[in-house]
Amino acid sequence: MKIKVTFLLIMFTLVIQAQEQIISGKVLSTENNEPLPYVNIGIKDKSVGTVSNENGVFKLYLDHKVRLNDTVIFSYIGYKAEKYLISDLKNLTGSILLQSKNMELDEVVLSAEKVKYxxxxxxxxxxxxxxxxxxxxxxxxxxxxxxxxxxxxxxxxxxxxxxxxxxxxxxxxxxxxxxxxxxxxxxxxxxxxxxxxxxxxxxxxxxxxxxxxxxxxxxxxxxxxxxxxxxxxxxxxxxxxxxxxxxxxxxxxxxxxxxxxxxxxxxxxxxxxxxxxxxxxxxxxxxxx
Structure with a gap:
């Protein structure tokens, strides 16, 4: 089954609070303009991450160990992950698009033989x-x-x-x-x-x-x-x-x-x-x- 859906993340802001930065935004589906809940967002192999809430809103807290060349990954089951440098997110004025990927699921084949479960x-x-x-x-x-x-x-x-x-x-x-x-x-x-x-x-x-x-x-x-x-x-x-x-x-x-x-x-x-x-x-x- 092929589903072509893209997601639009808008309303990005960057707030500096002492040594901590906050990247915030909202996740929407461009197909129906509805918010997308519980998207995984984080930096690989670092304790920096979050999920969007049920209304598609998220806040990603960056500690003092995060660098401008670190990569933030936006990931959702069944869709292609998108990666953005922290430096790019700081200056982001447009949108981030996540596209669905073709999922080839293993087919369950039922044998003609009688199998006891x-x-x-x-x-x-x-x-x-x-x-x-x-x-x-x-x-x-x-x-x-x-x-x-x-x-x-x-x-x-x-x-x-x-x-x-x-x-x-x-x-x-x-x-x-x-x-x-x-x-x-x-x-x-x-x-x-x-x-x-x-x-x-x-x-x-x-x-x-x-x-x-x-x-x-x-x-x-x-x-x-x-x-x-x-x-x-x-x-x-x-x-x-x-x-x-x-x-x-x-x-x-x-x-x-x-x-x-x-x-x-x-x-x-x-x-x-x-x-x-x-x-x-x-x-x-x-x-x-």
Whole structure:
């Protein structure tokens, strides 16, 4: 399926505040002039990044380590990434265009032979004793917006062709009235997540300070993963939050130390991935051959 859509980013400003710069703007679709939510924006391998909000508006905070020749990447699933130097964005008077790319998705071929599918849980299905938590909060944050585009997740091994039904994780701490995340599926190369392998914008919301096991229904997205992928990374990415009160800052998933499992995290979109020997209470429900 070919979709020709371009996005227009307008209203750029650059504000100097002490040693910090802010690039701000709004993301619109030129096809219908509607705002585009949750676009990934950042500098590769640096902790500088964000996502646009549900109205297409974004603010990209640049710290003192950012240079004029650093490149800002604008990326959205199914579209060609655009790259701009910081120096160009400072003087930008026109628009930035993102064009859709032709996605050649692997065709799911159903065999004429009768195949038995078995229910399988991939990942850690227990909460454990609840002493350890993978927290999205970090002490160097200035405010909750510092978490925009932050990701956490797990490495999973595939041994069969599988249809993914849902993602489940155990929330041990939650100070928020509302949280929105995106589910991302990555290929793993040389031990770290690389390219997106499920080209669908899977956004979900957690409401009313929910604690316990939370399920993200993935059935509507028809996700089939082939065994030849072998290893994948599945993460949840912070997109938006509404505090319960002014002191709200904690959101965490149960975890346990593990020498044989790998958890992934990164602070911002386009940032370097961090690996740790943890086993999050984080699993996929699947039907596998």
């Amino acid at each position: 078995k229910s399988k849980k991939i990942g850690r299905t227990s909460k454990g004793i609840g002493l350890f938590h993978a927290n999205f909060y970090s002490y160097n944050e200035k405010d909750v917006d510092d978490r925009l585009s932050k990701e956490k997740g797990m490495k999973f091994k595939l041994r069969r062709n599988c249809h993914i039904k849902d993602l489940n994780f155990n929330i041990t701490s939650n100070n928020f009235k509302s949280l929105k995340f995106r589910v991302n599926f990555y290929k793993i190369e040389d031990g770290i997540p690389t390219e997106i392998i499920v080209h669908k914008n899977i956004v979900f919301e957690i409401k009313d300070n929910f604690h316990g096991w939370f399920k993200v229904d993935l059935e509507p997205y028809d996700i089939y993963l082939k065994e030849d992928i072998e290893e994948i990374a599945v993460t949840i990415q912070w997109l938006e939050s509404v505090k319960t009160d002014e002191k709200s800052k904690y959101f965490a998933i149960a975890t346990a130390s593990s020498p044989i499992h790998t958890a992934f995290s990164r602070e911002k979109a386009m940032d370097k991935w961090n690996k740790s020997g943890q086993n999050l209470s984080f699993y996929l429900n699947a039907m596998c051959e």
